[in-house]
Structures are given as structure tokens and as C-alpha cells.
Amino acid sequence: MTATAQRVLRQIRRDPRTIALLIGVPVGLLTLLRYVFDSQVTTFEHIGAPMCGLFPFTLMFLITSIAMLRERTSGTLERLMSLPISKASLLGGYAIAFGVLAAVQAAIVCTVGFAWLGLNAAHGAWLVGLLAVGNALLGMALGLFASAFARTEFQAVQFMPAIVFPQLLLCGLFVPRSAMAGPLQVVADAFPLTYAFDALSRATHPGPLGRTFALDVVVVIGSTLAALALGAATLRRRTP
């Protein structure tokens, strides 16, 4: 498992531009948002704080779906499937590597957001960072599963707007869920990102975290494991 994690991290290290984008894009967007809402600081605080924990979800979804697609199309996955490596250790290796990457990304984004841009995390920026890593793993697991349905990288990048955007729109980040049309609220309840956002929102707002927070975390972890299991099922030792 550590061999795969090390290999994936080495591949990413070979690509400094990707690393720069992984760190630079969320920091840049958050800063942009701060000045877009220059005259509505409360709106920035409401959106910006949970956003720190949602960036890793989006980016890891995209990176994993492309990385896994590359393994499938380059023949390396077929090679690995003929070797004594278990699917669990392959996926676990990816999870460790992207978890490390997400932790670095979350640490930097949270530092910028909470220390410099004036965001508040009532229960501590570290909690937001921790939730961010969990969300990154959820994104990774969903990306892994989605990659099985893409034949080309063109298709894989389209899964980002198809799978991630609806969840972002409905999770309550931009408009409270209670203000949405009734059927949309039902749909939102079925999306894992809704619970990820709810946990982040509770972590950044004052007041006790409560049992709902615990439930949110359980749902996010459960969805991650379910998506990983589905993703593992798409890794076939034998292919037609």
C-alpha cells in the first residue's frame, strides 16, 4: 500500500505545475471571492469558511478520475491486475497519496482563509482542515468510481460538472436548502456533499456541534466507503 502511495506521490512531484495549480487555484479563488464580496463581508464569511473544506473535494474528484483513467488506458492497470497486488492495497495507496496532498492543500487554504482573509472558524480552523481531508477522500472515491465510465480524458473532465456541480449547487453553500423548491431539498438530502457542507457549516458557526454534526461525519465516511467499494468493483482482473 505504501509502495503505491509513494509511487503516486512521486508522479505528482514530477509535475510541479499541477502542484502549483492545486495550491494556487483554491487560494486564488478564495481571495477573489473575498474582494467580490468586498461590501458584503458576512456573505463572504458564510460562503468562504465552508468553501475552504470543499475545494479539496472538487479537485481530488478531478485528479483521481484522470489518474485512474490513465492507469486504465496506459495498460499499467492491466499489468497490476496480473500481479500479486490486492485491489484494496492499490486503492489504499491512492487514498494515502491523495490524502497527503489534500492535507497540504487544506492546510494552506485554511491558513490563508482564516489567518489572512478574516474568515472565522468557531470550532477551530484545524477542524475545518480535518473535514477538508475527509471530503477530499470522498471526492477521490467518487472520482475513482466515475473514471470507470469514461473512455477518454474528454469524457472524464465532463464528469466534474455532471457530478460535482449539482452537489455544490444543492448542498446549501449558495442558498440555504430550506429556501429551495421542495423536490430539490429531497434530492439534496440524497447527495453526500450536503452532509459534508453541513458539517463544515456547523464547524465554522458558533454554538454546540451537536449530534447532527456527528451524523454528518458518519454519512460522509459511509459514502466514501460505499464509493470505494463500488470503485473497487470496477477494477476487473479479467476484461473482455
Place this chain on the structure above:
Amino acid sequence: MTATIHIEHLHVVRGGRTVIEDLSLDVSPGRVTGLLGPSGCGKSTLMRAIVGVQVVAAGRVEVLGRAAGEPSLRHDVGYLTQSPSVYTDLTVTENLQYFAAVTGAPPGSVDEVLAQVALQDAAGQVVGSLSGGQRTRASLATTLVNRPTVLVLDEPTVGLDPILRADLWQSFHELTDAGATLLVSSHSMEEAAECDDLLLMREGAILSATTPDELRERTGEHDLSRAFLAVVRGAGA
């Protein structure tokens, strides 16, 4: 002596088309067996079935007396895919280290195998920056790193210059001297002379299981390419 690879009545369907139909063969232990035939005749599919990564419609494929694809075989069978399957954004050494770790190869095997494929000078280079022939050798090195006893090599010598090709055939025979069994595919009959045994394949079937000398004798052709043609025409008649 029992065959290292034993296939009975294999049927494989890919994309709705029957690629291999009622194919049976045996590969003897400790020999280099050449699988020769034109492009698209089903060589790669047959090799995938032997390695256990191909969905098979019917038939029996056994390697070392076990069903192909059985988990315990993953330590014993090495597979070189036709297009190099290495990570192009890693160096040759990093690729080897990864495949060594995955297969549980002993330390020191990375340096040994680098020498075997004559890639020491390119060891620190990223695979993406290598020439086609070097990439093939890097891929081959990752296959050899854990010293599997059965090697299934899909066109390992394509795109290599004649000197390197001769060196590789030399090292294939060294592997069999050390007890390994090799199945090597090629679409070029020039390579046939290098093999101990020959399997001539065409349109998803084995036309003939023979040896280079036997083939020359039977067809009366010294040139193996002409001999292959004679066999094809004989089968068609």
C-alpha cells in the same frame, strides 16, 4: 514432462467477434517458444488468456498445472504487454522500484535487471523521455524484476536495433537455462530462428506446433518466412 502452459479448446470472443476458436496447445518447460503469426491473428488475446486477464468464453487454460489467473500464479507469471506499460512520468529506476515492491522482489534485483536489459545509463531518466526501444526495455525490466518462472512476452523485440535484439534473445536463452519458460510473440518470421519451439498462428488458430529445424525440413524451405507461407498455403489447400 508435463507442459508449463496447457490449453484445451479455448474460445475467446472480443467485441462480438470470435477471436480465438477451439485452440489447443502445449508449451514445454525450460524452452523459448515463439508464437508467430501476422498482426491481428489473436496472439495478444491468447497471451492475455494465459496470463488470466482475458475473459474467456470457453475452454481450459492451465499454467504450471493451475488454472490461469489463479492468485498464486501472479507471483510466478510475468507478463509484458505489447505497448510498454510503465509510468511515463517516473524514471526507469522508480518504475522498477515500484514493480519490485508490488511483486516482493528481493533488494538488488533492480540493479540486476537494469544490466540485463542494458538500461543502466538511462536508469535516472524519466520514461517519457526515452526512445521507443528503451521504453520497451524498461517495460521488459519491470516484468523480469521478480524473476517469474513463466514469462509471457508480447512482441518484446519490436522496434529494437539488430544488436539489441540479438542481446535480448541471448538473455532469453539465459533465462531458460536458469529454469524459466518463455512464450514470446512476434509477427516477424525472422525471429523464428531464435526460438526452441514454434507455434504458428493464423486467424485465431494454431496452424502448426513445430521447431525451426522441423519446419525447414518439412517444407523444404531454408528461409523461415517462406516456410511459414508454405504452411499457410498447405493449410488452405
